[in-house]
Amino acid sequence: MNLLLSILMCLVLSLTVIHDQVLAKSGLVDPVLKIAMGSGKPTLVEFGATWCPSCARVDPVIKALRKDKEFSSRVNIISVDVDKSPALATKYKIQSLPVLIFLDQSGKEIKRHFGFIEKEHLLKLFKTSLRSL
Numbered sequence: 340m341n342l343l344l345s346i347l348m349c350l351v352l353s354l355t356v357i358h359d360q361v362l363a364k365s366g367l368v369d370p371v372l373k374i375a376m377g378s379g380k381p382t383l384v385e386f387g388a389t390w391c392p393s394c395a396r397v398d399p400v401i402k403a404l405r406k407d408k409e410f411s412s413r414v415n416i417i418s419v420d421v422d423k424s425p426a427l428a429t430k431y432k433i434q435s436l437p438v439l440i441f442l443d444q445s446g447k448e449i450k451r452h453f454g455f456i457e458k459e460h461l462l463k464l465f466k467t468s469l470r471s472l
Contacts, residue, residue, distance in 0.1 A: 371384055374415055375446040379444055380414055380415050380444060381414050381469060382415040382416075382446070383417070383465065384418075384442065385397065385418045385438075386428060386433045386436060387420065387437040391436045391437060393436065393454055397456070400456065400457065400458045400461060403458050404462075410462070437453075437454065438451060439451070439456065441465055449468045449469070450464065450465075452464060
């Protein structure tokens with residue numbers, strides 16, 4: 340009986356994961372919002388592409404923020420490649436690259452930044468945006 344219950348639970352969990360992946364690929368579920376709302380933390384979303392020179396300049400800034408334990412423990416950092424996730428790019432109305440979007444804890448957009456930004460300016464902009472809530 341326990342074995343049967345365990346198998347059934349594994350099957351249900353597997354189907355849930357597959358279901359979420361299918362919905363995310365179809366654009367019906369927004370994985371960015373799911374992360375933002377599920378964590379209770381504000382979120383920084385970077386939209387970019389591998390072929391974009393300005394995105395390549397922003398990459399080290401985003402990587403430095405991920406390594407910054409104080410910042411990364413308080414803020415979700417998500418990178419979205421617009422070529423791999425065109426439905427998300429359309430949903431967020433991305434028309435130029437790179438774009439950084441700041442979301443509050445509930446997933447509501449509070450600020451956008453277009454183009455390159457240095458780490459210090461990005462931190463200041465994010466803190467200012469959060470204070471305005």
